Amino acid sequence: xxxxxxxxxxxxxxxxxxxxxxxxxxxxxxxxxxxxxxxxxxxxxxxxxxxxxxxxxxxxxxxxxxxxxxxxxxxxxxxxxxxxxxxxxxxxxxxxxxxxxxxxxxxxxxxxxx
Amino acid sequence: xxxxxxxxxxxxxxxxxxxxxxxxxxxxxxxxxxxxxxxxxxxxxxxxxxxxxxxxxxxxxxxxxxxxxxxxxxxxxxxxxxxxxxxxxxxxxxxxxxxxxxxxxxxxxxx
Numbered sequence: 628x629x630x631x632x633x634x635x636x637x638x639x640x641x642x643x644x645x646x647x648x649x650x651x652x653x654x655x656x657x658x659x660x661x662x663x664x665x666x667x668x669x670x671x672x673x674x675x676x677x678x679x680x681x682x683x684x685x686x687x688x689x690x691x692x693x694x695x696x697x698x699x700x701x702x703x704x705x706x707x708x709x710x711x712x713x714x715x716x717x718x719x720x721x722x723x724x725x726x727x728x729x730x731x732x733x734x735x736x737x738x739x740x741x
Numbered sequence: 742x743x744x745x746x747x748x749x750x751x752x753x754x755x756x757x758x759x760x761x762x763x764x765x766x767x768x769x770x771x772x773x774x775x776x777x778x779x780x781x782x783x784x785x786x787x788x789x790x791x792x793x794x795x796x797x798x799x800x801x802x803x804x805x806x807x808x809x810x811x812x813x814x815x816x817x818x819x820x821x822x823x824x825x826x827x828x829x830x831x832x833x834x835x836x837x838x839x840x841x842x843x844x845x846x847x848x849x850x851x852x
Contacts, residue, residue: 718784
């Protein structure tokens with residue numbers, strides 16, 4: 628039973644480029660969460676999605692960031708026109724509907740903006 | 742606002758018992774979760790308290806007191822591999838589904 632998968636594991640982008648981060652939830656999990664983590668800091672909630680629905684995006688910056696979880700395929704976190712401040716580790720987590728308090732995390736994508 | 746406070750660092754010796762505290766300020770939440778994260782790794786779920794009291798899972802136990810706005814993670818028979826960061830987290834029940842994490846406690850286990 629594969630766990631949560633994220634790719635790429637490391638991503639380098641120049642300022643102004645776009646970053647696309649992918650997340651495949653654990654089999655049987657219908658809920659996906661995205662978090663951002665800066666070095667030596669905790670996880671900051673960004674967005675919570677179910678298939679084809681954004682349920683809570685209260686942690687997403689208003690501009691340049693978007694997320695989707697299509698009917699088929701992985702969840703995508705998209706960052707347009709990246710800036711140096713976007714450099715961070717981005718983690719995806721998934722859960723079942725019943726156990727939302729128990730989230731399973733992917734290995735993360737380390738984004739570096741040069 | 743909603744926030745969780747944890748000590749930034751704790752140091753203990755192998756074989757000892759250590760308690761990591763978490764105090765929170767949130768009007769209402771479903772329960773308190775704990776996660777472990779090794780350097781460079783992903784957070785992994787450890788424990789969850791929906792109700793007040795103690796939950797035991799092997800060497801790890803977690804406690805919640807809603808009346809005191811306080812919880813803790815207790816690690817027994819410490820091993821070197823327990824050196825990691827530990828995060829408490831809550832999901833407020835005030836609307837929305839965001840999960841709020843504390844800043845984390847770095848545990849250093851010494852021989």
